[in-house]
Amino acid sequence: MCGINGQINDQGLIDPAVFNAKRDTLSHRGPDDASSWFSEDGRIALGFRRLSFLDLSVAGRQPMCNEESDIWLVFNGEIYNYLELREELRQLGHRFSSQTDAEVVLHGYEEWGHGVLSRLKGMFAFGIWDQKRKNLFLARDRFGIKPLYYGQLEGSFQFASEIKAMLHGEPRRPALNRHAIGDYLSYRYIPSPDTIWENIHKLPPGHFLHLHMGENGSAEKRVAQYWRPQLGYQRIPVESAIEQVHSLLSQSVETHLRSDVPIGAFLSGGYDSSALVDYMTRQGCRPNTFSIGFEAWPQSEHLYAEMVARHLQVPHFSAIATKGELDLLDKLVYHYDEPIADISIIPTYMVSKLAAAHNKAVFSGEGADEIFGGYWWQKDIARYSRFSAINDGLLHRLMRRPSFFLEKYAEAMAMGRMNSANLRDYLHADTWEFINPQSEWFYNRHFRPFERPLKAFQYLDICTFMGELVLTKMDRASMAHSLEVRVPFLDHELVEFMLSLDQKVYFRPEETKFLLYANIRHSLPEAILQRPKQGFVGPDTYYMDIPWYAGQLQNGALIQQNILSREGLQKMINEQDHWRLWKFTVLEKWVRRWHE
Incomplete structure (x- = not known):
């Protein structure tokens, strides 16, 4: 896992000292090594910060070039089928100088061009400069496990793993994207391709960017999607589905364990992480496991994690969170670059710090809820589906309308959504004038008139919530501590298989994540299998310190910059509306760190 950045100047030379300083803002993503490449004309540069897992020698150093030194690569991520692809390329005549x-x-791009993307299994974000063709090729993995940003800044096109590398050393910051504030307050994050800054964009999951540099400094840019989730309605025997999940998950765990350093695992005591540790032990691995608990809470997850660790006979390490960790928010807004209002960023940051003291890489259970049907809103929509099966009339037609999903899905995502009906109550009039509080364009972009409402939610979870919030949260929290997180449930062949099934095969409201449960029911303690789903945030009000929030916001940057109104703040305090106070406090901290 690494940090990458690149720059192409419209005119003039790149200052190596400034570019390397940009690169080194990513040192937490790659503390093991740093290197840069500059083109002969001095107008193109690629930078790399290395966190080593495969071929720890200097042969693995980046930026990396082909034999002719006319194609250069910076790469962040892991390709889990690299051994198979390496052999295929070797038979096609390619020679390798590293492992x-x-x-x-790099050689896959030489051989197949953009077609290399369909062959890759893993998590990745990379940039390739093709000197002969004068092309820059950027790509991001199917689910958005690894980040990639790009934009036009002060006469140069830039890209990086994190926005801070693009902003560093610039004479002026871009303008604040006030439309994105409405999106953030509605959904807890800013959907791609937008960011909090004008002219800086996220490359969406499953997309690539092609930039051709023409004569006289002209540039032609194209962003295209190379992978989209495909939904099916197969009704295969349940026993066959169980066996196929077992086979695909076993293969995924085996390939995700490929590394020259030991792999640990986050362990919460729930289905997902417990299943991964179980499958790791089936491969003969005894990983270190890590959990975070919450003081004075009998349902604290570390108690269940310790139970699983004892049962599977693996080492376990835990730490206890306290309410004092709210003070971590200043560090978090630095590492996240954009406001993200998911309060589990605090324990996620803490468990990453704990794990990084023992391992360079860990497994985590992200993706299981999305593909196996583990969220409460999926159960709710299944109940709607039962009604529509009884009355195949008005209700069924209603459920297939985009507006139905926008309302229900946004309600699930936002935990106190601020929509066009109530956002005006909290914002200063100057900000209200510039934002787009509806944000429906985002979900309309992904909506399809599905035959099965539950499949629509599964599709939206994967296209929006998972990549934009869940995986971003994990990447920044872990990389803040130079820790790589691998997510075996997001092997694309496993995901595609689950998406191909009719909901009646994989979803049972009374049995959470049925196809996963069927594969671990004989391996884990009954107390774990019967546990209700629990979020990674502690007790409901654990971090809900309203006086602390109020102290951060009163006379703060949001009020001074005419974003939050004083009347809106007082309304939240009077109503003890801790979720909205949390959203505005995160935004307040972000503005102080990045925009003042």
Whole structure:
């Protein structure tokens, strides 16, 4: 896992000292090594910060080039089928000078061009400069596990793993994207391709960017989607589905364990992480496991995690969170670059710090809820589906309308959504004038008139919430501590298989994540299997310190910059509306750190 950045100047030379300083803002993503490449004309640069897992020698150093030195690569991520691709490329005549997966991507691009993307299994974000064709090729993995940003800044096109690398050393910051504030307050994050800054964009999951540099400094840019979730309605025997999940998950765990350093695991005591540790032990691995608990709470997850660790006979390490961790928010807004109002960023940051003291990489259970049907809103929509099966009339037609999903899905995502009906109550009039509080364009972009409402929610979870919030949260919290997180449930073949099934095969409201449960029911303690789903945030009001929030916001930057109104703040305090106070407090901290 690494940090990457790149720059192409419209005119003039790149200052190596400034560019390397940009690169080194990503040192937490890659503390093991740093290197840059500059083109002969001095107008193009690629930067790399390394966190080593495969081929720890200097042969794995990036930026990396082909034999002719006319194609250069910076790569962040892991390609889990790199051994198979390496052999295929070797038979096609390619020669390798390292044992890294990055070199496989480089030669794969030489051989197949953009087609290399469909062959890659893993998590990745990379940039390739093709000197002969004068092309820059950027790509991001199917689900958005690894981040990639790009934009036009002060006469140069730039890209980076994190926005801070693009902003560093610039004479002026871009303008604040006030439309994005409405999106953030509605959904707890800012949907791609937008960011909190004008002219800086996220490359969406499953997309690539092609930039051709023409004569006289002209540039032609194209962003395209190379992978989209495909939904099916197969009704295969349940026993066959269980066996196929077992086979695909076993293969995924086996390939995700490929590394020259030991792999640990986050362990919460729930289905997802417990299943991964179980499958790791089936591969002969005894990983270190890590959990976070909450003081004075009998349902604290670390108690269940310790139970699983004892049962599977693996080492376990835990730490206890306190309410004092709210003070971590200043560090978090630095690492996240954009406001994200998911309060579990605090324990996620803490468990990453704990794990990084023992391992360089860990498994985590992200993706299981999305593909196996583990969220409460999926159960709710299944109940709607039962009604529509009884009355195949008005209700069924209603459920297939985009507006139905926008309302229900946004309600699930926002935990106190601020929509066009109530956002005006909290914002200063100057900000209200510039934002788009509806934000429906985002979900309309992904909406399809599905035959099965539950499939629509599954699709939206994968296209929006998972990549934009869940995986971003995990990446920034872990990389803040130079820790790589691998997510075996997001092997694309496993995901595609689950998406191909009719909901009657994989979803049972009375049995959470049925197809996963069927594969672990004989391996884990009954107390774990019967546990209700629990979020990674502690007790409901654990971090809900309203006086602390009020102290952050009163006379703060949001009020001074005419974003939050004083009347809106007082309304939230009077109503003890801790979720909205949390959203505005995160935004307040972000503005102080990045925009004042």
